Amino acid sequence: MTRKDLFDWINSKIASGEMSFDESSTFVSMTVSFREDGTSSGLDDTQQVDFMQALRDGMARAQKTNDSELFDRLQAALRTMQRYQGEVRGVDITA
Incomplete structure (x- = not known):
C-alpha cells in the first residue's frame, strides 16, 4: 500500500468509528515521508511500502x-x- 492508501484507510476507520483519533496517531506518523534534505514529500501515492515490516523494524x-x-x-x-x-475497500456494491 502507498502512504496515501494508508492515510485514506486511517480516515475511513476514524469516520466509521472503528478507530479513535488517538489510536490513529501511530499510523499517521507512518504516512509522512521525508527526503534526504529533511523536507517532506507529502502523501506519496506511487511508492509501495510494507508498513507491517516497517512496524516490525520499529519494534x-x-x-x-x-x-x-x-x-x-x-x-x-x-x-x-x-x-x-x-479487507476489501472501495467496492461499490450498489453499482
Missing part, C-alpha cells in the same frame, strides 16, 4: 533502545493492521 529498534512505550504503540498498530489485513 526491533525500540527493543534495542529499551523504549517500551514506543514498542507497545507499534505492537498495537501491528495488531490492528493484522486484524484488517485482506
Whole structure:
C-alpha cells in the first residue's frame, strides 16, 4: 500500500468509528515521508511500502533502545493492521 492508501484507510476507520483519533496517531506518523534534505514529500501515492515490516523494524529498534512505550504503540498498530489485513475497500456494491 502507498502512504496515501494508508492515510485514506486511517480516515475511513476514524469516520466509521472503528478507530479513535488517538489510536490513529501511530499510523499517521507512518504516512509522512521525508527526503534526504529533511523536507517532506507529502502523501506519496506511487511508492509501495510494507508498513507491517516497517512496524516490525520499529519494534526491533525500540527493543534495542529499551523504549517500551514506543514498542507497545507499534505492537498495537501491528495488531490492528493484522486484524484488517485482506479487507476489501472501495467496492461499490450498489453499482
